[in-house]
Amino acid sequence: MNKLKISNDNITLTSKDDKLSLSINNNSKFLGVQDLKIKVTDNTDLVIDCENFINKLDITIKILTGVHLNVYESKSDGEYKFQYKYYLEEDSFLNIEKIIDVSSINEMTIINLDGENAKVNYNLKTISKREEKYNYLVYHNACKTSSNIINNGVNILDGKLEFNVSSFVPNNIKKCEVNQDSRIINMTDNACIIKPNLFIDEEDVNANHSALIGTFSFEEVFYLMSRGINKKDADSLLTRGFLMKGINYYKEYLEGLINKYWR
């Protein structure tokens, strides 16, 4: 297990095993830009907890052949501008669980599935209160690669939430699995945006994308209310379910956030 603490303008490694190597470049710190490079050589977990970070940060993570990496990442407070670049070699697997509770954010995530059978499973949950924009470029550069990008956000207060997900499969890159699933529960009158793009130049591909912006369905709310649960509690229960679904590492942390905003 490896733990990174990123706060103010400091990046600190608080726990480390011998399964990854890491370098922090602070040369441009005075310009407000920092750089973090990670190479993962064996199966391991990486926890990244960010709090009120003020600089731009570029994170590059390279996962070597056959390696399985779990990334658990939380961001709180602050106005974030992060860029991620992931490189996945043959038979590697990247599993990301990410919880966001920030003032504002603008993120770019680039995932390169470079080796056959490389897989990424990405699960983001956010409670958006101001401007939040998440951009993804997912490149299937080898056959039999798989991507599953799930973005779930609840938009409240002054929130304006945007998910832009683009997945690319070039010609002759066969038997890939491409999935995007973005959903925003918008509890404001503000506009939210989802752009689910599939750029596929190959026929032998299994691709799905879904995008939904709205409130909870009438049927769901009616079902709960028909058991004596009032509208406010029904919405709260559905919000909890929506955000908690698929979350393992940050269950308790997310529970705390939900209680903060909905109790």
Add this chain to the structure above:
Amino acid sequence: MDTLKIVNLTVTVENKVILKDFNLEIKAGEIHAIMGPNGTGKSTLTKVIMGDPNYKIKKGKIYYNDKLINKMPVDERAKLGIFLGMQMPLAIEGVTNADFLRTALRSRDGDNFKLYAFIKNLEKLTKKLHMDPDMIHRGVNDGFSGGERKKNEILQMYLLKPSLVLLDEIDSGLDVDSLKIVGKSVMDYYKEEKSAILLVTHYHRLLNYIKPNFIHIMNNGKIVKSGDESLALEIEQKGYEEIIKEGPNE
């Protein structure tokens, strides 16, 4: 005595009349079965009693225990003791049965809610209904078969202890064994709680287990014939069309 009284009720959905001058009275301790061809308004009746806002009451009144409930929100009707076991219970991903049932019971009982008693009761009920005890940690009806969903409705009925139970085609999607379990459980509940029950069904087979005091045949949004259990047998033999042609009771 708990009584549901429906007087001259006319209901529309998207400007189409579904119930027309409908009348019915159900007292505590009575089981009424509504039968009839498809599209005659049987499910609409249960939803309108529960307070589904998609169904517009154009005329008439619904009273429960002398209280007019036409405009009452659905959660308040549930708190009055009205329960709807749905034809196609919804799956809600992410919301666990445990969270859902706890919230429902806390809404009803407030500070009197007892967690330990809830857990023990749940254990007993999952056993009675032949349900997997782990279902409590799964999403509401998420990944449940048709039969499991119907059993989950009956489990909720037992936990919430309603005085008026509306069961909309609770037999659909059930195999023979599950039908027996569900039917028997409804009858046990009826005997324990002396509740009022309104059943909507197409088939006589459910009535092998649940014994109604009254059977009503609905057509074109109103009751066209009423009788006792023998009417259900008559339906099996003659079919709805012939019985409806014969006209109302003399």
